[in-house]
Amino acid sequence: MEKQHHIDLLPGDVGETVFLPGDVHRAKFIADLFDEAKLIAHSRQYVTYTGTYKGVRMSVTSTGIGCPALAIAVEELINVGAKNFLRIGTCGALQEYIKLGEIIIATAAVRGDGTSREYFPLEYPAVADLYMLEAMIEAARQRAVEPHVGIIRAHDAFYAESILANGDYLQLDKPWIESNVLSTENESSTLFTLTTARKCRGGTILTPVGHHLFPDAMIGDEELKNAIKLESLIAMDAAVILANQKK
Amino acid sequence: MGSQDIHSEKQHHIDMAKGDVASTVLIPGDPGRVALFASLMDEASKVAEKREYITYTGKKDGVPISCTSTGLGCPPTAIGVEELIRIGAKNIIRIGTCGAIQSFVKPGDMIIAIGAVRGEHTSEELISMEYPAVADYRVVRALIDACEKLGLPYHLGIVRTHDAFYLESPWALGDYRKRLQPWVDLGVLALENESSTLFTICSMHGMRGGTILAGGYSILEEHAEEDKLHQEENIRKMVMAGIEAAKLLHERGLA
Numbered sequence: 001m002e003k004q005h006h007i008d009l010l011p012g013d014v015g016e017t018v019f020l021p022g023d024v025h026r027a028k029f030i031a032d033l034f035d036e037a038k039l040i041a042h043s044r045q046y047v048t049y050t051g052t053y054k055g056v057r058m059s060v061t062s063t064g065i066g067c068p069a070l071a072i073a074v075e076e077l078i079n080v081g082a083k084n085f086l087r088i089g090t091c092g093a094l095q096e097y098i099k100l101g102e103i104i105i106a107t108a109a110v111r112g113d114g115t116s117r118e119y120f121p122l123e124y125p126a127v128a129d130l131y132m133l134e135a136m137i138e139a140a141r142q143r144a145v146e147p148h149v150g151i152i153r154a155h156d157a158f159y160a161e162s163i164l165a166n167g168d169y170l171q172l173d174k175p176w177i178e179s180n181v182l183s184t185e186n187e188s189s190t191l192f193t194l195t196t197a198r199k200c201r202g203g204t205i206l207t208p209v210g211h212h213l214f215p216d217a218m219i220g221d222e223e224l225k226n227a228i229k230l231e232s233l234i235a236m237d238a239a240v241i242l243a244n245q246k247k
Numbered sequence: 248m249g250s251q252d253i254h255s256e257k258q259h260h261i262d263m264a265k266g267d268v269a270s271t272v273l274i275p276g277d278p279g280r281v282a283l284f285a286s287l288m289d290e291a292s293k294v295a296e297k298r299e300y301i302t303y304t305g306k307k308d309g310v311p312i313s314c315t316s317t318g319l320g321c322p323p324t325a326i327g328v329e330e331l332i333r334i335g336a337k338n339i340i341r342i343g344t345c346g347a348i349q350s351f352v353k354p355g356d357m358i359i360a361i362g363a364v365r366g367e368h369t370s371e372e373l374i375s376m377e378y379p380a381v382a383d384y385r386v387v388r389a390l391i392d393a394c395e396k397l398g399l400p401y402h403l404g405i406v407r408t409h410d411a412f413y414l415e416s417p418w419a420l421g422d423y424r425k426r427l428q429p430w431v432d433l434g435v436l437a438l439e440n441e442s443s444t445l446f447t448i449c450s451m452h453g454m455r456g457g458t459i460l461a462g463g464y465s466i467l468e469e470h471a472e473e474d475k476l477h478q479e480e481n482i483r484k485m486v487m488a489g490i491e492a493a494k495l496l497h498e499r500g501l502a
Contacts, residue, residue, distance in 0.1 A: 066369075
């Protein structure tokens with residue numbers, strides 16, 4: 001088999017579980033939390049490290065922003081043997097009771113993106129894998145964290161619906177806020193539909209860096225770093241839980 | 248964020264403020280291509296790097312030109328373009344790769360887009376589908392003149408922008424030829440993943456967008472494994488044409 005066209009990987013290059021941060025530089029940040037890790041490939045915005053944590057082989061591949069780029073990464077990672085995909089990301093909070101830097105675990109995603117629509121009829125639901133979801137909740141509680149668990153919204157146009165938007169973003173947010181959607185981001189709807197359809201596992205853990213109802217508050221650098229470290233460790237522990245369940 | 252001047256401070260994703268970019272910015276999808284731009288300039292230095300957005304600003308024959316990578320797809324491109332416009336960019340030209348779908352396109356040909364099929368969703372979030380994704384005619388003219396000056400063969404026409412690479416490429420699952428036939432019949436030149444959002448956002452803001460792509464054999468035809476070296480050379484020529492077009496826009500008082 002030739003190297004995959006965008007991510008530049010071969011079968012055997014990654015573990016069964018791959019973490020998917022959007023931020024290109026976050027791949028190294030996450031890999032540094034493993035017990036040991038090696039840089040495997042860097043092509044376009046796709047940076048891949050593979051290593052082990054608590055005896056389980058795992059990888060991290062950055063996807064860049066958005067569903068089109070994530071779809072490519074997931075398709076190609078599946079081609080080289082990955083099965084479990086766990087997005088580790090940031091988001092904008094929508095519910096008044098959610099604070100910046102807290103942990104959100106997605107049960108499912110509003111399909112506000114175009115990529116999943118090209119692939120699947122809109123009625124097909126974007127649902128996280130149940131076992132991955134449970135493993136993440138368990139892993140969070142083991143670290144004395146009570147996560148917000150629920151539906152998130154994924155969509156394509158950041159500047160249509162963020163606190164930095166050109167127009168009245170709260171008008172656009174209204175139906176989602178009223179329907180218990182926890183936060184908005186840009187990747188999970190395609191992650192969930194694609195992994196479900198390909199008989200793989202998908203999950204997402206997020207931390208809010210801004211709040212749609214409190215637009216003047218932005219998370220500080222140190223607080224953000226700690227929140228990303230925490231969500232990454234929870235994701236890694238969840239991967240270990242899943243791997244041990246298989247045995 | 249809401250109460251601050253969105254123009255005076257660093258933009259949230261591209262990490263730059265007014266003064267950091269020239270009024271003409273070339274935008275490749277691949278962060279790796281920005282270094283190629285820098286090597287073709289008389290002088291260039293890195294201004295910012297955050298996420299997939301790497302920016303160099305430099306000079307060619309005295310003309311200031313910037314290059315900011317956007318990453319792959321319309322969502323990050325929309326972010327990059329919006330923020331570049333907020334800090335003063337006026338001409339934004341995509342310098343990219345594509346999958347040609349017409350058999351008359353050959354490796355070494357350039358493709359200059361006059362418009363794009365809005366087969367993606369990002370622009371739809373910003374404005375309804377009737378609004379046209381049209382390149383700015385002055386940028387198109389500069390790209391044509393640049394290709395003529397550099398002796399590069401080119402095709403002028405519509406490109407298709409869409410979101411799902413693996414539904415419309417040679418590695419696609421399912422019958423991608425059947426999916427693509429309506430576009431082939433309409434004379435669409437190539438498939439790619441960014442231009443319709445670029446054109447839409449530029450038009451909405453009164454700025455000037457354009458796209459030049461390095462062509463290759465049609466993805467609907469069987470071809471032996473292309474010589475990778477030639478593809479790199481064709482991309483190099485495409486970036487040179489982008490730089491030349493930026494110079495022409497400056498000469499014509501459009502920068």
